[in-house]
Amino acid sequence: MIPVFIVEEHNEAFLIWHYAVMEKLMLASNNILLHVDEHSDFRSPRLNKSIDALDRTNLTDLYHFTYNELNIENFIIPAIYQGLFKQFYWLQHPYPNLSTTPKSICIYSSDSEGNCLISKTFQKDEVKAKTYFKWLIDPNYQLAQIQNLTVNDEFPDNQFVVLDIDFDYFSCNKELKILQGNLEITEAQYQSFIQDRYHYLRVLLGSGVSSRVEDGKYYLVFKHNPYSSNVSQGQKKVSESEIVKRIKELVGFLENNNVKLQLVCLCRSRISGYTPDDQWKLIEDLLLEQLGEVYDINVMSIDEILADKSLNQPLISSPD
Secondary structure (H helix, E strand, O other), X not given: OEEEEEEOOOOHHHHHHHHHHHOXXXXXXXXXXXXXXXXXXXXXXXXXXXXXXXXXOOHHHHHHHHHHHOOOOOOHHHHHHOOOEEEEEEEOOOOXXXXXXXXXXXXXXXXXXXXXXXXXXXXXXXXXXXXXXXOOOOXXXXXXXXXXXXXOOOOOOOOOEEEEEEHHHOOOOOOOOOOOOXXXXXXXXXXHHHHOOOOHHHHHHHHHEEEEEEOOEEEEEEOOOOOOOOEOOOOOOOOHHHHHHHHHHHXXXXXXXXXXXXXXXXXXXXXXXXXXXXXXHHHHHXXXXXXXXXXXXXXXXXXXHHHHOOOOOOOOOOOO
């Protein structure tokens, strides 16, 4: 059976992928990621904790890294940097002048310590890439291939595919704006932040916000302001009939291309507000129904995994 994991927000996919590797549900490296989303989620993160120091066999460490360091726009670049994926496809809605030409990407740490990941995109040529990037101080760079697709295109790779679907691909609210600043808070607000892995600031800012206690006072500390990743054109909330059409087109794309799945991650994106609150349940129910007609699936939620592994822990920020 193909495992289907349901998550609330998209940074949780990073935790799911590593959990799946540990449970031998997907390969530990060189996977193919098919990312179905209104947004690329391809932003490079600035991390408080080095990704090079992350213990990929320790689910507790991965849990804290996912919620304290990553947000809903920057969880894919770290996974490619770790070698988890060798190929990234972003499936978008068709629009004029969308380039589907394959390209290469080099991801490396600008500080050689795994705190600030940088990505450079160029024409697909690995030999030239290695020559071009030979000056890198950090030898742990990763090369991967990236390509845009639509449901009207053929899918060139159908083996070892990890399918990643954000519900906002089917219907999406307008772009959200993020404020920046420093804030003293009450103890109750501090407890709310460290206890709630879906606190809206944690979901949207990742490592851009942390908490601290100093001289009996409680603070949220905003360090940098992530901005919106690339979005496909025409982002908007659509009718239920259009949602049904888009789901059928996507599942038809998978079936017609005989895509062999290792696992599926479904992201609701309802807490961040990208998926309309009155449509996410319709999307989830119909998508699971349609996928179940093509694949033999086993559905589980991230809450079930965290409960099973006793991972519902306070998310206290690490000292700087």
